[in-house]
Amino acid sequence: MIKLKCQVWVVITLAVLCIIVILIEFWPTHWTDKQREEFALSCSKTEFVDNLYFSVTGFSYKEVENIRVNIILDGKIIDSLYVHADQKQYDSSRRSYSIWLYKKIYLKDTYEFIISGQKPFVLSDMKMVMWPTFTEFSEGYQCIMGDYKTMGLVLNTNQNQNL
Numbered sequence: 001m002i003k004l005k006c007q008v009w010v011v012i013t014l015a016v017l018c019i020i021v022i023l024i025e026f027w028p029t030h031w032t033d034k035q036r037e038e039f040a041l042s043c044s045k046t047e048f049v050d051n052l053y054f055s056v057t058g059f060s061y062k063e064v065e066n067i068r069v070n071i072i073l074d075g076k077i078i079d080s081l082y083v084h085a086d087q088k089q090y091d092s093s094r095r096s097y098s099i100w101l102y103k104k105i106y107l108k109d110t111y112e113f114i115i116s117g118q119k120p121f122v123l124s125d126m127k128m129v130m131w132p133t134f135t136e137f138s139e140g141y142q143c144i145m146g147d148y149k150t151m152g153l154v155l156n157t158n159q160n161q162n163l
Contacts, residue, residue: 030139039130043143046128048106056115057096061087063115064097070120072110107145125149 031039056064064085071079081103089098105111110124129146132139147156 031141036130036141039141039143043128043130046107046143048104049128049145050104052101052103052105052111053098054101055091055096055098056085057094059095059097059115061085061090061097063117064099066116067099068114069101070112070114072112073106073108078109121151123148123150125154 056067067083067085069081069083070077071081083099083101085097085099087097090096091098105126107126107128110122113121113123115121125148126145127147128143131142131144131146133142134140147154149155
């Protein structure tokens, strides 16, 4: 009888703990205007990001096996390196390879990606923007590279000007 009471007590305690964890995890959270403004300001002051993921689509592995990256500041090449497509990270339906540039990426620099036999792909004018990440239960924001120029085309992912 005592053993049964102890087991019931353990089950009740675990159930209460699970309910508390669920309530904490899914309790609605909201940002104040001041929090949003401070986060947006902090995000806009970002000078670099660690590492850069990109994918190359429509190429054979031999074409993207070695991609030269020139890092340019004020019109001068300040560094060069090679990145390599990972054969294990191949998306066959899109003919796309995933590539990581494991380096500090300074937003003021220009990055020129040279794939053999192709016109260089240029990434420049990068800016970090505040990006909303809302869920059913919470309001949140991330700082992402949302504004940049590639091949002379300006890409702006910060479409919500009300943030």
